[in-house]
Amino acid sequence: MGGLFGKHKKPPSRITEQDKAVLQLKQQRDKLKQYQKRIEINLEKDRQLAKKLLNDGKRDKAKLLLKKKRYQEQLLQNTDAQLEKLEQLTHDLEFAQIEVQVLDGLKTGNEALKKVHEILNVDEIEKILDETRESIDKQREIDELISGQLTEEDEEAVEAELEEILDIQDKLPEVPTDKLPEVQKEKAKKEKEKRIAMEAS
The missing domain is CATH 1.10.287 (Helix Hairpins)
Incomplete structure (x- = not known):
């Protein structure tokens, strides 16, 4: 009150x-x-x-x-x-x-x-920068280890696979440029899809 x-x-x-x-x-x-x-x-x-x-x-x-x-x-x-x-x-x-x-x-x-x-004193900033540098260095080491794990045999297998893909591409027949009847067009389309599937695998 x-x-x-x-x-x-x-x-x-x-x-x-x-x-x-x-x-x-x-x-x-x-x-x-x-x-x-x-x-x-x-x-x-x-x-x-x-x-x-x-x-x-x-x-x-x-x-x-x-x-x-x-x-x-x-x-x-x-x-x-x-x-x-x-x-x-x-x-x-x-x-x-x-x-x-x-x-x-x-x-x-x-x-x-x-x-x-x-x-944010100077010591704190230096500590943060040091930690950041350490993290970057560790990541670099990890990247180098991963990329360096491939043996000479692995490198040769990768090269062979590359050559194989290039050979397949060279051996593929030329696609005709003439106008095809509807049935032939459909057949050509299916063949083309198979080729693309093979290349992808």
Whole structure:
């Protein structure tokens, strides 16, 4: 019963501190960009208002407005520099995360290689190669023994059998090329089958 209403453990978060830092930097960058847009809109408004004041003969007020505009332009330049720093910092942090992942991958690969090397050490490999060579040598010896078991008499019998097969082939009559009637064709076919059977035996 307690298991039903008990609190389930939350899975560990995959969001790292670096991820949070990158997110914050991007949020600050977005806020700065919004701030820049507001200043740019205000600058255009102040410029238009200064024109109107000059047309109305209010030179001092127009001058004061242009001073304010000049100050806002400096702020805009400062935000540009800050934005550049933020972008660079974000880039550096993201690249550092990639480097960490690469290092983790190398570490994992290194550990896997160590395990493989532990399983297959140099002595073990040499032992396997030696055993393989021994097996090949034994097989070669067996092959030589089998092929070397034939006596001189056996060799002569094999040669005689070869000669006999060649003689039989030479003594066989030529197959006629003329068209045969059906009965002769059948007879010739049977003779041919007998010959083939004899050659095979």
